[in-house]
Amino acid sequence: MIERDVLMQALNEELQPERFRDYCPNGLQVEGRAEVCRIVSGVTASLALVEAAIEDGADTILVHHGYFWKGEPEVVTGMKRERLRRLLEHEINLVAYHLPLDAHPELGNNTQLANRLGFAIEGVLREDGVGQYGRSAAEVSGADLRDHISAVLGRECLWVPGGERPIRRVAWCTGGAQSLLMEAAAQGVDAYISGEISEQTTHEARESGVHYFAAGHHATERYGAPALGEWCAERFDLEHRFIDIDNPA
Structure with missing residues (x-):
């Protein structure tokens, strides 16, 4: 007590x-x-x-x-x-x-998601610590990463291909953070993961060449x-x- x-x-x-x-x-x-x-x-x-x-x-x-x-x-x-x-x-x-719970470097949604997906964290997308970027354990295809995310989160992940390139550098932000896709692209990543997708997200992914994954707002923030x-x-x-x-x- x-x-x-x-x-x-x-x-x-x-x-x-x-x-x-x-x-x-x-x-x-x-x-x-x-x-x-x-x-x-x-x-x-x-x-x-x-x-x-x-x-x-x-x-x-x-x-x-x-x-x-x-x-x-x-x-x-x-x-x-x-x-x-x-x-x-x-x-x-x-x-x-x-x-504050999204951004906490140990307990936060983003760090917890990275731990489950096996990503090594290298930095944050925003100054307040919301959103992160890093590397996957090995180079994978877009289809392989989609299947991995779906298996870990227990929910079918939507994948918008950003070209043919393989994925090693990844950025992510849990919840309704699709608007950070271009900030993630500026970090030179191959893929970006968030919870939700908007209509314009598809075009941004295709035109920037960054694979985009919508893994579910609730699913990424559990x-x-x-x-x-x-x-x-x-x-x-x-x-x-x-x-x-x-x-x-």
């Missing part, structure tokens, strides 16, 4: 949310119990995850995608009301870190939250469980 405020201080010191210009508040988003014993981590604070955390007896939910995004309606009605009602009713803390949850559990002797709510996007 640990006091919530002590846990939040440690998380904020580790993730340094003040370094980021983000689209949502990072840290404690909904206040629950003052003491933390059991954490459930997940990708998104959907109602399904909230209900699963209630059933699991958690007092804290730790996610990558929380609430209160810029541009969303400010009124507490409908879906937002029901999510908040269940959290407040059961006094569950909701803790969310968006860009690893940061549980890594951070385990960090909390080991550091403060807490119980932790990752609950993956399936999402094909």
